[in-house]
Amino acid sequence: MTPAAPPTNDDLAQGKAYTGQGVTVYYDARRCVHVANCVRGLPEVFRPKERPWIQAENAGAQAVAAVVRTCPTGALHYVLDSQEAERPQEPTEVRALPDGPLVLRGNLVLDTPAGQVRDVRAALCRCGQSSNKPYCDGTHSKVGWTSSQE
Incomplete structure (x- = not known):
């Protein structure tokens, strides 16, 4: 059996988009169960009491991407400018x-x-x-x- 190709940017770009310097964060509220890894990881970016609650311009693209990868639910995803989609962990x-x-x-x-x-x-x-x-x-x-x- 051939493994599935990794997800593309279009696969992961679901939900509301928040753009910063070099990164766009996508948030799908229906999948969020408020684990809050994002808020603890980068409180200057993930600010649930403010609107917009994601302020991706407040940190570097790589730092934002690293914190988004800690979201266990997949409610948060990111796409870095001019790069391919977030790579899946191997092995699953x-x-x-x-x-x-x-x-x-x-x-x-x-x-x-x-x-x-x-x-x-x-x-x-x-x-x-x-x-x-x-x-x-x-x-x-x-x-x-x-x-x-x-």
């Missing part, structure tokens, strides 16, 4: 978070109600209650779901 990693989603990193092809999605990071629902399946939307914590219920 699948990790079940205790009492939370299944976190994937790698060259992903996901079947969703809207069709196939190519991505490099995703947090998938384990509780079965998400309103944004297959993605986690944080409902597990609202309904009291725990890993022991699997």
Whole structure:
């Protein structure tokens, strides 16, 4: 079986765009479960109490890209000017978070109600209650779901 080609810029450029010097950050609010790696990693760029909340011009492109890569859900992506898309992690990693989603990193092809999605990071629902399946939307914590219920 031939592995899928890595995602392209068009695959990853989903959600609202925020442009800075040399980088564009894309934010898909439906996939965000507020882990806040971005806010802790670059508080001068990711400012949830301000509008716009992403101020990509406040840091260098490489620093912004490095923090975006820490987003476990794939709610954040980036495209560097004049470069190819974010590269998938190799080998692909699948990790079940205790009492939370299944976190994937790698060259992903996901079947969703809207069709196939190519991505490099995703947090998938384990509780079965998400309103944004297959993605986690944080409902597990609202309904009291725990890993022991699997």
